[in-house]
Amino acid sequence: MPIFAPMTRWENYINTAEKIIKGYNGALPLHHSLKAFFKANPHMGSRDRKRIQQLVYQYFRLGRWQAALPLKERILLGVFLCEHAPDDLLQFFRPDWNERATASLEEKLSLAGFTWDAREAFPFAAHLSEGIDAGTFTRSHLQQPHLFIRTRPGKKQGVVRLLEAAGIPFEAVGESALALPNGTKTEIILPEKSWYEIQDLSSQETGLRFQPEAGEHWWDCCAASGGKSILLHDLQPKIHLLASDVRASILENLKKRFAEAGLKNYSSKVLDLTSPSLRSEMPRTRFSGIILDAPCSGSGTWGRTPESISFFKAGQIAEYAALQKKIARNVTPFLEPGGRLVYITCSVFREENEDAVAFLQRECGVEVEESGVIGGYERGADTMFVAVGRKK
């Protein structure tokens, strides 16, 4: 007879999650580290991997709240607060909590004997843009946002038919957005890539501010793989589009994605918007519209990458703000008088948002007509900021 009982599956899961959390230093996104860990530990089955991954994510969803708790306790607290249904792991360690698995967050907090502290969970709360409720925003990190797709013009019915045929539950939001369960294998269920784009709901809504007109010249100057460019094109296919980014590799992705989307009429170029020789590299020097989807902290998307809350440093906010100002100063001279600037971030920080608007007005000759947060945190989406201005 063994002296010690063998470890249960649940104890194994918690120990493995603890090992992963201890070994993670924030240098790479968490999903990369998890992938590397599971590759180095191939004996784990897919069910084990999925559950361990969930435990690690739920731990990071607590942000920096109750950081002094022993790691194992904190992992279990993450499970209790993030899960909505009873489960065997929680039953094994905390049957009293498992019994209340479907209770509201406030009830769970009171049962566990804790109070949610927004500033402790998210030490950057003092930097939040106007209108963002710190309590609701920080609590939103406990839930993974939805997977959103944008159906392309004329394709919504076709997409809906395929989702229904595959038995995938979805929710239609507005004209063209569909919220799908996370992990939906869109590439298998929706094989026709030109019918839809994977794009967050708030990101889709920035498009309401583009208002391109036929014949205009537009520059998507931080295009990455072209999410905003495809949206712009769908709003008005008869524009002249230049898509640029500092990263050559991401522009290769853009070309592939444009080809899949059936978008041919555009030009693309690698451009560093901080370069003093930008003007000499520009294929054109006057645009009717510029989309400046600036490099930013990404703090409005941390519900998808909750590990960022634990590793981000407050000093980085000023670094991003300085880069955004530099880029704004360099690109706005390429707007024709009356031309439209759409400044976008996926940040929740004032320095990257309202302060950038003040800078555009003060230093860049842009009259900002409308600006504000596109809140995603109460509807399972990212939170973004958009400002629309005209060149004087």
Ligand SMILES: C[S@@+](CC[C@H](N)C(=O)[O-])C[C@H]1O[C@@H](n2cnc3c(N)ncnc32)[C@H](O)[C@@H]1O
């Ligand atoms: C927020 S992302 C853009 C996302 C994209 N517009 C979309 O809709 O998917 C910001 C982009 O700015 C680019 N970037 C950062 N620094 C830059 C610079 N100095 N010049 C040009 N692009 C830059 C990054 O490579 C990144 O792709």
